[in-house]
Amino acid sequence: MGTTHYTKDHEYVRVDGDVATFGITDYAQSQLGDVVFVEVPKVGAHLKQGAEAAVVESVKAASEVYAPVSGEVIEANSALEGTPAIVNEDPEGKGWFGKIKLSNKSELDALMNEADYKTYLSTL
Template identity: 60%
Template sequence: MADTKYTEEHEWIRVEGDIGTIGITQYAQEQLGDVVFVDVPQAGRKVAKGEACAVVESVKAASDIYAPVTGEVVEANAALADSPGDVNAEPMGKGWFFKIKLSDKGELSGLMDEAAYTDFVKSLG
């Protein structure tokens, strides 16, 4: 079964083998409001943990999306160019942003599991 982890910047990563699928959480899309544009990284791009590598724009704001782990982008969700609303409709499903081949699975240990993330969001008030 895929393991999903979360960051304090409200990204999620679902890891299967050495490939992680990355998107933003339900909480993040609710804070953004209606998503109108998404810019995802190109396949082949190498990203470092914590690096801004995608952008999501809504009617309220533009936000950077940060890589939760170091690795190489292996696939971008090109469908978001035509359907940015997928981020609002299914942020944990078809609204994913990109997939990355992990350089170091050990970096996952610094991320939150679902219970910890739920508590973190509650602490934001």
């Protein structure tokens, strides 16, 4: 069981050793509404923290998902391509987007922990 960190753009990243699983938070999915398409990151791609990593589309609009940390994508959640609604049902569980091999663990220091993220949500 790893530690979960959060970004201000409502991505989460769960760190286990040097592998980070990321996706969008429950708050993000509730704001988006019904998810109808996810473009998951490509395995082998090198993501930079804060750069576009994936796209999530609701009925209304497309939204970019930013990489919460830098590193190489080692796995993408291909289940989202056929069943994007998993993102609404279980965003921080089965609805993960990708797994990244961390290239710079210190980037995590800039992210929020769960308590800080909850406080942040209460200000929105």
